[in-house]
Every structure is written in structure tokens, then in C-alpha cells.
Amino acid sequence: MKKMKRLIVMLMVVTMLGASLSGCSKKEDTATSGNSETGGLDTSKEVELVMYVISNEPAGQATVDENFNKILKEKLNCSLKINWIGWAEYANKYPLLFSSGESFDMAYCANWLNFSSLAKKGAFMNLDELWPKYAPDNYAKHSDTAKQQAVVDGSYYCVPTLLATYSAYGPIYRTDILEGTNWDGEMNTFEDMEEYLDLVAATGNGMEPLEIYSAGSELDDMWMYYNGQYAIKGSTNDFLFIDPAEENPKLYTYYEYDKVGEFLDIMNRWNEKGFFGKSALADTDSEKLRNGKAALRVHNVDTYQGYTIEHPEYKLKYSNLVKDVSNLSFTQDAMVISNTAKNPERALAFWNLLTTDQEVYDAFNYGILGESYEVNEEGQFKILDTDKYATTAMWAVRTTDLNRDQEGTPQEINAYKEEWDAYIQDGVGAQKYRSFVIDTSSIETEYASCLSVHQQYWWPLELGYTDKEKGLTEYKEKMEAAGIDKVRQVIQEQLDAYIADLSK
Amino acid sequence: MMKYFSSFVHEFKKNRPLFIMIAPMVILIFVLSYIPMSGLVLAFKNYRFDQGVFGSAWNGFENFRYLFSSGTGWLITKNTILYNVLNLITSQALAILIAIAITEMKGKYFKKISQSVIFLPYFISWVIVGTFVYNLFNYETGLLNSILESLGHESVNFYSMPGVWPIIICLFNSWKWCGYNSVIYIAAITGIDGECYEAAEIDGANIFQRIKFITLPSIKPTIITMLLLQVGRILRGDFEMFYQIVGNNGQLYNATDVIDTYVFRSLMQNSNLGMTAAATFYQSILCFIIIIVVNQVVKKIDKDLALF
Numbered sequence: 001m002k003k004m005k006r007l008i009v010m011l012m013v014v015t016m017l018g019a020s021l022s023g024c025s026k027k028e029d030t031a032t033s034g035n036s037e038t039g040g041l042d043t044s045k046e047v048e049l050v051m052y053v054i055s056n057e058p059a060g061q062a063t064v065d066e067n068f069n070k071i072l073k074e075k076l077n078c079s080l081k082i083n084w085i086g087w088a089e090y091a092n093k094y095p096l097l098f099s100s101g102e103s104f105d106m107a108y109c110a111n112w113l114n115f116s117s118l119a120k121k122g123a124f125m126n127l128d129e130l131w132p133k134y135a136p137d138n139y140a141k142h143s144d145t146a147k148q149q150a151v152v153d154g155s156y157y158c159v160p161t162l163l164a165t166y167s168a169y170g171p172i173y174r175t176d177i178l179e180g181t182n183w184d185g186e187m188n189t190f191e192d193m194e195e196y197l198d199l200v201a202a203t204g205n206g207m208e209p210l211e212i213y214s215a216g217s218e219l220d221d222m223w224m225y226y227n228g229q230y231a232i233k234g235s236t237n238d239f240l241f242i243d244p245a246e247e248n249p250k251l252y253t254y255y256e257y258d259k260v261g262e263f264l265d266i267m268n269r270w271n272e273k274g275f276f277g278k279s280a281l282a283d284t285d286s287e288k289l290r291n292g293k294a295a296l297r298v299h300n301v302d303t304y305q306g307y308t309i310e311h312p313e314y315k316l317k318y319s320n321l322v323k324d325v326s327n328l329s330f331t332q333d334a335m336v337i338s339n340t341a342k343n344p345e346r347a348l349a350f351w352n353l354l355t356t357d358q359e360v361y362d363a364f365n366y367g368i369l370g371e372s373y374e375v376n377e378e379g380q381f382k383i384l385d386t387d388k389y390a391t392t393a394m395w396a397v398r399t400t401d402l403n404r405d406q407e408g409t410p411q412e413i414n415a416y417k418e419e420w421d422a423y424i425q426d427g428v429g430a431q432k433y434r435s436f437v438i439d440t441s442s443i444e445t446e447y448a449s450c451l452s453v454h455q456q457y458w459w460p461l462e463l464g465y466t467d468k469e470k471g472l473t474e475y476k477e478k479m480e481a482a483g484i485d486k487v488r489q490v491i492q493e494q495l496d497a498y499i500a501d502l503s504k
Numbered sequence: 505m506m507k508y509f510s511s512f513v514h515e516f517k518k519n520r521p522l523f524i525m526i527a528p529m530v531i532l533i534f535v536l537s538y539i540p541m542s543g544l545v546l547a548f549k550n551y552r553f554d555q556g557v558f559g560s561a562w563n564g565f566e567n568f569r570y571l572f573s574s575g576t577g578w579l580i581t582k583n584t585i586l587y588n589v590l591n592l593i594t595s596q597a598l599a600i601l602i603a604i605a606i607t608e609m610k611g612k613y614f615k616k617i618s619q620s621v622i623f624l625p626y627f628i629s630w631v632i633v634g635t636f637v638y639n640l641f642n643y644e645t646g647l648l649n650s651i652l653e654s655l656g657h658e659s660v661n662f663y664s665m666p667g668v669w670p671i672i673i674c675l676f677n678s679w680k681w682c683g684y685n686s687v688i689y690i691a692a693i694t695g696i697d698g699e700c701y702e703a704a705e706i707d708g709a710n711i712f713q714r715i716k717f718i719t720l721p722s723i724k725p726t727i728i729t730m731l732l733l734q735v736g737r738i739l740r741g742d743f744e745m746f747y748q749i750v751g752n753n754g755q756l757y758n759a760t761d762v763i764d765t766y767v768f769r770s771l772m773q774n775s776n777l778g779m780t781a782a783a784t785f786y787q788s789i790l791c792f793i794i795i796i797v798v799n800q801v802v803k804k805i806d807k808d809l810a811l812f
Contacts, residue, residue: 091772098553099777117776122554214752278643279663281753284635339554444779445570448770452576455769456754465664465755483573 041134043077047343049350050081050104052097053393054113057084060388064367071363076353078346084393098123101340105347108394109158109336111235111329116437119157125337125344127156134345135159135352141399145426146330148435159348160330162355163398165302166420167328167430168320169218169225171196172289172304173296176315177203187319190226190266193296197275200295210270211294212280212463216455218298220254220462223263228323230430232438232491235332239454239479240491244324244430248499251488254458255476264461264468271464281459301413309408318412325420326430333396354397361402365392375404382407427502436498443490446483453478544788546781560778567782576766581739581790584762588738590670591677596730598682600723603689604715619690623683633676634748641672666759673749673760677742685730692726693719728802728809736795739787741765763787 061082069079083104085093094113097104109115109124118124127150132139138159146160171193175185183199186192197209212219221236231238232251241257242249254260270276277283288294290307292314297303304318335351337344353360366373366381372389374382381404383390405414424431440447457478461471516523543557550563571577602622609615640647641662649659662668696719704714741762750760767783803810 095777099551099557101556118553122552216752274644278661279638279641279646279753282638282642282663282751284638284751444776445566445573448570448776448779449573449576452766452770455752456757458754459752460664460755481575 041345041349043346043349045077046073047078047346048081049078049106049343049347050083051394052083052085052104052107054085054087054090054094054108055393056086057082058387058389060367060372060385064363064372064389067368068360068363071360072350075357075360076346076350078343078350080350082394098338098340103340103342104338105341105343106351107336107338108396109331109334110396111332115158115331115334115336116152117440119152119336120439120441123336123339124157125339125341127159127337127348130337130344130348131156131159134348135355137356138162138348138352141355142330143426145327145431145435149329149331149437150334152437158331158334158336159351159396161333161396161398162330163333163400163403164330164421165328165332166300166417167225167326168301168322168416168420169222169298170319170321171296171298172307172316172318174289174314175317176313177205177207177295187317188321190223194266194270197270197296198273201273201275207292208276208288208294209296210275211288211297212276213283213286213288214281215286216281216459217267217463219267220263220458222298222321223259223266224257225322225324227259229257230324230433232433232436232495234329234434234436237454239450239458239484240488242433242495244433248496251492251495253479253484253488255472255479260472261468264464264472267462268464268468276463278465280463281465301416305406305409305413308410309406312408316410318410318416320416324430325423326434327424329434333398335394335396355399355402358402361397361399362404364394364397366404367391376407378405380405380407380409432502433495433498436495438491439494440487443483443487446487449482450479450484450487453482544781544785546778547785548782549778551776551778563778567776567778568786570770570779571763571767571783571786576761579758580761580763580766583760584739584741584764587670587673587741587762588734590674591681592731592734592738594674595678595681595685596727596734598678599685600689600727602682602686603693604719606686607690607693608711608715619683619686622686625680626684628680630744630748633680633745634751637672637676637749663753664755666756669750669756669760673745676749677745680745688730689723689726692723696722725809729811732795732799732802732811735798736791738794739763739790743768 065080065082072078072080085097095118097107098118109118141162142160146162147156150156150158150160171187173187173196178196178199181199181203183196187196200207200209216237218236221231221238224231224241228243228245229241230244232240232242239253240251241253242251271278285291285293289297290310292311301318301320304316307314308316337347341347354364355361362369366383367389369375372384374384376382383406426432453475457466457471457475460466461468461475466474546557546560547567548562548564549557549560550566551557551560555561606615606619606622609618639645641649643649643659643661643663646662648662653659662672700718700722701714704718709717741764743762743764746760746762746765747768750756750765763783763786767780771780799810799812
């Protein structure tokens, strides 16, 4: 027994010694110099900021980091360490990041990573005071719409991106394969799309006319946007919509929409004509258009840009079919400060620098000039070796006035963007509802069930795999059993409160 | 109390080497299996990141509700159990057949090569198997449909026929596991005394009689132990297998959804750790009940064959 006691005492002494020693070593760090001041922030102490991003680490990342940290040391007396969560594991690992208790400063977050639900559960640091104080220039750059989108339960929990993106959506299609036919080249309606797909099918070059794969069809979203409707979640694969033209819009779901029959007829016809595979939902190839195996895909303008740069020989064209274009949520790329952050002030100062200083921005985003990228006369960038390093995976950093176009960007893109910018007005049409974020915390059970039913019954139905009448009735029954009425009621209340708040 | 303690000390002194040998395992199991069990409280909590596992507020059985709302709970529980029973029977029966066939083979090289070939699928990941399945069964370019077409038959859209999928899944499961499982049976058969076979042969028993009256009875304890071990996992669907083979084909879900895939699908979008913990808790409790019952039944029949 005595021996035991002695052992415990010994152990305790050792741990305490260890703790005090490590304390000493930390103190020594503070001795290093550094005197630049940002927003009243004391940067005399050198710190290492830790950031988590989601992507696979590129081979050339180490040299880019080394170069970047040199600049950072000089400007802010700190260094940055980026930790990577690979695509294969992000779904499981990302939420655990915040429950593991690991200490890190910054992380990439986004709507599609459940930003608001994580914020509600206390994963992030409240930025009400920190953001304006330590990142004042960044704060000033944001529009009111963007700032409003960073709010959860009345407080800021993220710094949204400064890059405007648009809800424009539509067919990206190859024109090289129809050269020499009497195709009229029009692509403004679903009928035009069908005409194009018919012609592609008739050429019989073994290409699939329409790209659809296991993540579900996007034509249902397209149909709703095409008819001027707005998905309340603000992104694709939603099951609740409103008509933004109404004064006090009421939420509805697919089977309550009067044009759903027309849509299902179209899809049934396209399925019969063989525009896409009968087992498309089992097909995991998501790059059929890109690899020359499909002729048309419905997606956004960024995808169009990427494909055109990679394959100019396809002579790709793009057409936006969204009637009521608005800015996509600015929290679709965002930076969050973890609630375990050791240096939140420095992290925000770092972010401020990054989003206002072209030199720092270039070094962070594109890497080393002459080694990983080049800039041509028009200020467009070109990545020299995409296998080694492309651009940063911290997409939230992208800032409209600092961002460079990639060499080979199709010219009409900027014209499109100007057109959309001119169309969008704060508080009008769909843009009015962009800052509305649904809160599912009181209906998590029902919401989860609805999502699951939606995928199980709607996805096959919208591709014409199941019988139109029977499928729709079954979808309706299952949605009702899953609790769609309660979900709708709760979100409607939130929406009404949001509208009332706006008109104040 | 004191008496037990002193007898324990006595035992310890007597068998010190044995205690030392078992200590690492006991510690490992305690650290890896018993301590994490305290995390099960999550199933009854409204988890918040800033309050941690033990600081978050209790919310009763709220987390369990989603499993059973809209009636899916029973369907997926039923599917999970039926799939596991089916897979258990087919893969073990095949493994036994393979083990017997391989041990009866005479040619040394033929024996080694066929064993390796049967073992090989164990190393192929489900992601790749998923691609195999798609390339075999899809409507336009699938191998099966190409064969049907070349024989002048109509193509069959397997992805709209939920009924055939239990068979497909069962086939692939057996294909992947039977080689691995057979190794254990081969080891058991090798352990049988060769004299028994010689004696039987002299008495005029043919090969089937030898298998029936010598091999099978000798490996019966191994079979039952393997079955019991598998029964302990009967409510755990092999997530990878179902997810990769079935994918996003909603039409097949009623026939192929197991607890693990359902939970994954519905909670992907809102990262609720409490609800996920509730699903695991539900699986564990049911597994526990089933293993206890089955073990008791085995005990009734033959006391020596039960696990505990």
C-alpha cells in the first residue's frame, strides 16, 4: 500500500513538473520581436495559426506554404499551418472536428457542411465583437445581405466569402457535335433543350445526350427556377418552394405545384427517348460531359467556365434558364473561428490582411509567381502544373476585387455577370429571400425523415422511372407520414417572421 | 468480501505469469470497449459542441423518435435481421463446402491455387464491387443485358426490380466472404485425426459417408462458435456493402435499406450526433438481447457448445 502511495506521488510530481516546464517554454516564445499593429492588436508574440480545410492536400503545398509563411511572418508575425480533411472522409470527420476538443483557430465551413446547424450547437466562436474589431476592412467590404447571412440566433458566427456568385443555372452543351446539321442554335426553353437532345440522339455517336448520375437529377430544380420559383433552402435538392412574386408567399412542395404534371410528362418522355440511362441513379460517373461521354449537362456558370478552359474543342455554350436570378448565399463558402481557438484575434487580423492585400492574396490563392502560376497581360492567371498545385482549397477567401480570371475564361461570362448584377436588386424577387435561413432545430426528426423520403420516392419519380400518377400519390403519402405538415408549418412561421422583420 | 479478496490474492500469487499474460488484453478491452460505453449517454442528450458529451442537456427519448416516425423503423430492423440471417447461412454454408472440397483435393498446386482464387475477393473493396455491380446490371451497357440482347431477349431493368436485389446482395456477400471464412474451417478439418478416415476407408465408407459421419461432426463446435459470433452482429448492416451496391436508387430502398444506410442518409444533412448515437444504442441493445437468447438456446441443447 505504501509503495502504491509513493508511486502515485511520484507520478503527480512528474506531471506537474512537465506542466510547469512546458509553461516556461511558452514564455520564451514571447521574447521574439514583431511590432506591426493591426486594429489595436498586439502582434509582438509570434503565433502559429491552425486552419482546417476540406480537400486532398496537393503535392506542391509545402513549397507554397513556405513562401506564404515568409510573407506572413513579416506582415503579421505569425505562421499558418493548414490541416487537410480528404474528400473520402470529410462527411464523418468534419462534424467530429468540433467535438474532439482539438484546439485550432480557423476552418472552412459552408451551407453544405451544415453551417447554421453547427453554429446552433455551439461549434463556433461568436464574432459579434471580434469581427468588426480585428478585421475591420473585411467587415466594411461586406454587403448587408452577406452580413445578415452570417447571423445565427442573432449573432455573427462566420465570415462569409466576398465573391459574388449567382443562382444562374442552365444547360452547358456541346456545339461541335451538331455542326453541319440544321439545328437552330436556340436554347432558351425546355422545348429547345428537347430539340437539341433529339438531334444528339439522332446523330447516334454513342454519346449520352443528357448527363445524369447518382447524385440525382437537377432538372427538377431547373424546372422550378425556370418557372420563377424559389427553393427555400436556397440550394438544389430542396422540397419546399415559394413564389417570390407573391406578397406573403406560402410554402408548398412538389405535389402541390400545378406545373408538376407537365414536368413529369417531359421527364417521362425523355426517359422513353433514352436521353439518359435507366440506371442513372447507380451511375457514379459525374464527369460524363467533361470526358466527352455526354452532350449536355445542367449546372452553373463556374462549371461551364472550368469545362471550357479544359476542353475548348467541345465549343461549349451556356444558357441561363433561371427566370429570377439572385446572388447565391454568401455563406456557401465561409470561414469560421472554432470555439477552441487560441488566437481568434490574430486569426481575424490574418483574414483581414488576406482579403485586402493583393500580394498576400495571390501568394495564398495561386502560390508562387513563376513557379506555380503565371499572370498574362490581362491579369488572368494560368496554373503551370495542376498536378502539383492548383488554387487554394480555402474557397472562402475568394474576394471579387482581388480575384483573377483563369486564362481561357470564355468572354461572355463577364457579360453574363454584368447582366445579372444589373438585374439583382436587394429586397426584390428571389434576392429578398436569400438571407432567410431555415432553422430545423425544433423539427430535426421530421426534417430528417422528409429528406429521406424525398430521396427515396422523388428521385426515381422525377426521372420517369416510376409511374407518374402512382408515384406522385405514393410520394405524397410518404411525405405526409414523415411529417411534412409540421415541417412546413414551422418553416412558414419562420418565414412570416422574416418578412415582418424586413418590412420594419 | 475479505474472503474473496484474499482468495484472489492467493490465486494471483499462484498464477502470476498467467495474470500477466492476460493483463494487456483486459486493459485494452477496458480502455477501448468499456470506457467508450459512457458515451452512450449521448443517445439521451441534445448534444452541443460547446457543452460537451456530459454537459449537454438531457432530452429523454427524443433522439429515438426519428427512427420510428413514419414507420420505417420496423422495416429497416426487419431488413437488417433478414439480410444478416440470409448472409450468415449462405456464406457459412458455402465456406464449409469450400473447406471440405479443398481439404479433399489431392493435387498440391491445384489446391493452393484454387484456395487463393477463392480468397481473393476478400481483398477487393466494396467501392470496386459497386462498380462491378453497375457494369453487370445496368440497363444500357450492362453485361447481363448485353447477353440477353444478343440472345434475342428484351433487356431487363434490374434497378427497378427491388425483388432481385436481396439475391444479388447475398451473392456478392458470399462471394466476398466465403474464402475468408473457409480458412477457419480448413484449419478445423486439418485438426481431425487422420486415422479416423483410414479406418472408415478400410470399413468401406465412401467419400460422402466420410464427410457426413467424420468431418461434419468433428467441426460442429467450430460451426456453432462461428454462428454465435455472427449472431452478435445481427443488427449491424454491413454499411459499405449496402451503400456501394445500392447507392442512391430510391426504388430499391424498401427491399435493401438497413439501419446503417437509413441513418447515414437521413443524418448526413444535419450532423446530429445524438440521433446517430441513439441508432447505435438501439442496435446494441437488440444485438445484446439476441445473443443472450441464442446462447441460452444453444446451452439448453448442448452445454459445451455455448459461448458463455
